[in-house]
Amino acid sequence: MSKSSTGNATHEARRAPASSTGWFVWMTGLWVVFFVLLSQGQLDDLAAWIRDLPLVLEILVWIAFFPQVLATAVWTSDWSEALRTTLVILFAAVWTIVSIPRPRSGRR
16 A cells, blocks of 8 residues: 555544534533523523432433533522532533543554
8 A cells, every 4th residue: 555545544544523513513502501500691591400300301411411501500509609619610520521522442
């Protein structure tokens, strides 16, 4: 094989899969929505809506949107504002960093 075709195969093997890029965009978008709702003072309404769902649907919402629902529960708690702010920022940062697309580690 020529050098150029070998180099392309190596480059493609190190690309992040499209699904991981989609996951990163989805996760980042959910955090943007979360912070928009927070800035508009609508997280209390969202938390009440989630709590008012039938139990099975509430569990599904928690599973599907876990980091954001957890952040919503923390934000609407009666904990100190400093603790709530720290935890919400920590959740957003960690879940976003974990969601960053990474290249595949090897060939399949």
